[in-house]
Amino acid sequence: MIREIEVKVNGRLYRARVEPRTLLVHMLRDTLGLTGAHIGCVVGKCGACTVLWRGKQVKSCMVFAVQTAGTEILTIEGLQKDGELHPLQRAFWDMDAAECGYCTPGMLMAAYGFLLANPDPAEDEIKHAIAGNLCRCTGYRNIVEAIKKAARQLREADHGQHPER
């Protein structure tokens, strides 16, 4: 019952052999070797495996790999550009928003997907956006501060590129 699918991950086209029941997170980790997305519960409740699928944040344990055939996925491994941390990642570092680091890739992807759609969020909206992502180390405070900081910086950078706005 093995199927071969084509899927674009972080801009690169992969061919993967998967079972119909294979979860996206297992394909990413075990088949493609992209181990950035972690598994914390495998039932969609902890968010450690969050990635972007078709531009939106999704818990990759809640999607079958076959569903992603012919689509695009962005994982934590694709967030850096030319070896440089994304401003959101830099904000996480500056604000001490990662301790053990297990939830961090999922948290970052949830925040990244959220900011794509909501570049100027209120604090409550940020909290709501990451309420499905558990962190046991930090108490969340620095994560919220980091997302606020990154949103501000990304907006400023955006304004810098488009002075007419």
Add this chain to the structure above:
Amino acid sequence: MSVKASESVRIGERIRRREAERLIAGKGTFVDDVPLAGTLYVGFVRSPYAHARIKSIDARAARSMGGVHAVVTGDDLVKELAEVRGGPARHVKVYPLAVGKVRYVGEPVAAVAADTRYLAEDAAENIAVEYEPLPAVVDPEKAMEESSAKLFDELESNIVYEYHFSTPDLDAVFQRADHVFSLRLNSHRLTPFPMEPRAYAAEYDAREGTLTCWASTAGPHGFRTRLAEILGFPESKLRVIAPDVGGSFGVKNGGYQDEVIVPLLALKLGRPVKWAETRIEHLRSARQGRDQIHYIDVAVNGDGTVVAIRDKIIADLGCSYGIDNSISSAALYVPGVYRIRNYRVDAYGIATNKANHGSLRGIGKAEAAFVIERTMDIVARRLGMDPVELRKKNFIPPEAFPYRSVTGALYDSGQYEKCLDQALELARYQQAKEEKKRLRGEGVYRGVGVAFVMEPTSSSRIYATGGYATCRIRIEPSGSVTVFSSVGDQGQGHGTTLSAIVASRIGFPLDKIFVIRGDTGATPYGFGTGSSRSSVVQMNAAYLAAERLREKLVKIAARNLRVPAKELAIRDGKISSAEDPTKSMSLREIVRLAYGAIHLLPEDEEPGLEVTSHFINPNIDYVADERGRMNTFSTYPYAAIVAVVDVDIETGFVKIVRYCTVHDCGNIINPQIVETQHYGSVVQGIGAAIYEHIVYDDEGQLLTASLMDYKVPTVEEVPDIQLGHLVTPSPFSPLGTKGAGETGMLGPPPALASAIEDALAEFGAEIRSTPYTPERVLALIREARKGSLRAGA
């Protein structure tokens, strides 16, 4: 951040966490991320019964499946392995897979190795186990009765541990006291819940004869020793690596029943083998914490002086395959921060058909803090005293330190009243009290609570935590510095704090310093993390080693510059004379010389620049005195808390309006790391107080086996947390540090109880048990109303 990696630093600077860059980039390597070609995956068959005899296991169907490489059961292992370890009272043998009997839901019964994770689970499902169910032992108090079913046929009862301590003439003190109050106080069962469940991987190299095992553990060295003993494999040929570890909070300390299965299968099959625990498996079979009942009698004088405490502890230890130190930690520290000189405790550890009890952030000490703080609040209310004043009246005063407690504990240093005052100020306590009155007029049930918690840290128990740590530092010939830490890291930021300490002594920039931890192939023997010991033993070991290296560098410079060592200082990559700046040698030059030109070394110095230092807690008792008194922790950090809550009396929902805390963990190596640690610790404590609860039904079935039922706080449960520092250095180490990981977690259960009780004061509600879930708060209001109705009639 104020410090660049290329600069040298001072202790106490706010340095960005060095290890975070990899983790944030998605380049962390947790056990399940370790790439091993041709890996086989393990699946476990686990008991669906809390208590049952295993009648038969039929694994024929699983064995015949394509892609299944091995099936093992308990009986197979009895033939192959040395006894795993003594269970309760060392009378009971415990094996990696159940033999004869299962004693909790989730106990491993058989294991398979297969080509994929999915296939391993399929194969496990194809193993048919026939059980004969036995009566489940669930309630620890009933389990003490003679008529109860027993977990261990070999033992006389379910009481698997006892601890007794008493000061003389206690009954007379109780008789003389003005008031005696009796309370039953209960801390409920929890699970530590790190984000990464347990995981193991192993690979046998047949050519070298070496077995490498990756484990998500807080104690790689201890695991290596156990593997050697259980597998009968030479420890010298074993290497355990704890790579990035996704949190522990106590659950990854010490051994596990099933921990040898992955390395055993790797040895048997000659292929890499992996197992990553699922969350359901974790909730069912990883060790759980708290769950103590305390029957307290407290004797108080009319002025509020607490003169004596009598405590009977009943601790639910679950299946008791390993017995932790929760009971003695609770028993030794119930008197807490108060000058109580008459004390008796009788403690009983009870085996029940639940997952094993074990370490959880603040083990035993959290239960003690809950008990004494609840007692202080309830005594204050019953005497009509202010809870703040009652605490201040009984505090150990600053001039009494180092203070020998009634149980023999030696508290290093503290300024309790100052800390409490600082917290009251931070919370604007009087203002909050007035606001509460005003809001009551508007129908809001607001409460303002206080608590004061002490967290004994840096445990030093024989064979368990040892009381010391070791650090080896090598300045490499090319000028980088390698720091080998005996203690691993599960997110505490040791890579940052250790390198800052080393940099501060030897003047090398941070980006030249590299910390190696968690690898038994490289690091000195150590006991792992636990009871916030790293900031005491490991950091001071690094300090001592770095200081010896600094002295050696300076002596080499002194010999070659022909100036007295005391004239020399390390600065800007050089060692120079303060008197004559032209007399100067670069660190680079000294390092090359130390390795290559040993005729230029001072006569008493050996070649190279490698130093190993131990820090041994100086103030520890390894055995109790004739009256049972002993000190098993070296430092005693503490925190004062003021919590403000609103209680919805219709729904029972508690909203935390503000949580203000001032803590004292002695000297701080990196404020950023301490603060983040403290926020996380407080939020875990809030989970423990309100949201999290491990629940078993009467048949020993776990009702909270997923995140749907076991509620871990999300960002939306986090209140406004305000944090203040007070610094009282520990006199017992060169750095003056104390543990910093746990005081945060201890605060919310007593502080929120205090605040909720205050909000419900008009009903006369008394909280005697955690957690404060809506249904329990509603029940509390109902009970209190009934009581006041009866009192009125």
